[in-house]
Amino acid sequence: MVFHGTLSVMSPDLAKGLILVIEDERAISDLLRLYLTREGFGVQVESDGLAGLRAARTLHPIAIICDVGLPSMDGTEICRQLRAEGNWTPVLFCTARDDEVDRVVGLELGADDYITKPFSPREVAARVKAVVRRAAHAASATGPLTLGDVSLDPVTRRVSVAGAQIQLTATEFDLLEHLMANQGKVLSREQLLSEVWGYAAIVGTRTVDVHVAQVRAKLGDHSPIRTVRGVGYSAELEP
Numbered sequence: 001m002v003f004h005g006t007l008s009v010m011s012p013d014l015a016k017g018l019i020l021v022i023e024d025e026r027a028i029s030d031l032l033r034l035y036l037t038r039e040g041f042g043v044q045v046e047s048d049g050l051a052g053l054r055a056a057r058t059l060h061p062i063a064i065i066c067d068v069g070l071p072s073m074d075g076t077e078i079c080r081q082l083r084a085e086g087n088w089t090p091v092l093f094c095t096a097r098d099d100e101v102d103r104v105v106g107l108e109l110g111a112d113d114y115i116t117k118p119f120s121p122r123e124v125a126a127r128v129k130a131v132v133r134r135a136a137h138a139a140s141a142t143g144p145l146t147l148g149d150v151s152l153d154p155v156t157r158r159v160s161v162a163g164a165q166i167q168l169t170a171t172e173f174d175l176l177e178h179l180m181a182n183q184g185k186v187l188s189r190e191q192l193l194s195e196v197w198g199y200a201a202i203v204g205t206r207t208v209d210v211h212v213a214q215v216r217a218k219l220g221d222h223s224p225i226r227t228v229r230g231v232g233y234s235a236e237l238e239p
C-alpha cells in the first residue's frame with residue numbers, strides 16, 4: 001500500500017459522513033480530497049484495490065469514489081464483490097476513457113454513477129451529493145412494495161416477478177421503486193430525473209427512457225410501467 005493512503009485528512013465537520021476514495025493517481029486523489037473536504041465530507045484515500053475493498057468493508061463510508069484501473073484489484077471487481085456481499089454503499093466510478101465508461105455501464109455492476117476525468121469540483125460535489133441522497137432515501141424507505149406480480153423490497157433491494165427473483169442495477173431499482181411508491185401517479189421525465197437521479201441538469205431526459213426500457217425488458221409481460229404520451233410514466237395495473 002502506498003503510504004499516503006493512511007494519512008487521510010479528516011474534515012473537522014464529519015456530520016456529512018466519510019467518503020472513501022480508491023484511486024492510485026496521487027494528483028487525482030489529492031484533488032478529490034480537496035473538493036470533498038471543502039464540501040464538508042470526511043475523506044479516506046486508498047491507492048490500492050485490495051486495501052480499498054478492505055476499507056469499504058470496515059470504515060462504512062457513505063459513498064465510494066472508485067477508479068477503474070487499480071493495482072492488485074480492478075475497481076469493477078471491488079464493486080462486484082461488495083454487491084455480492086450485500087453491501088450497497090453507493091459507488092461512483094471515476095473513469096479516464098470512454099471504453100471504461102462502457103465497461104462500467106455495460107457490466108451492470110450495481111455502480112451508481114460515474115464521473116469522467118478530468119472533472120470539475122462542481123460536478124464531483126453534485127454527483128456525490130446525488131448518490132448519497134438516493135442512498136439515504138432508499139435506507140429510509142418502508143416495507144416491501146407490491147404491484148400485480150411485481151414485488152420490491154427497499155431494504156434488501158430484491159425484486160421478484162411472479163415469485164422469481166430478478167436482477168436490476170442500482171439505477172433501475174431506484175427508478176422502479178420510485179414509480180411503485182407513487183403508484184397510479186404520472187411522473188414526468190424531468191420529475192423522474194430530479195427525484196431518482198438527483199441531477200436533472202447533467203443528464204438528458206433520454207436517460208429516463210433508456211432505463212425504463214431496460215426495466216421493462218427485465219419485467220417482461222409483468223411490467224406495471226405505463227407510458228403516458230407526452231407526459232411521462234406511471235406504475236399501475238391495467239384498468
Ligand code: CA
Nearest residue numbers: 024067069070
Ligand atoms: Ca488508475
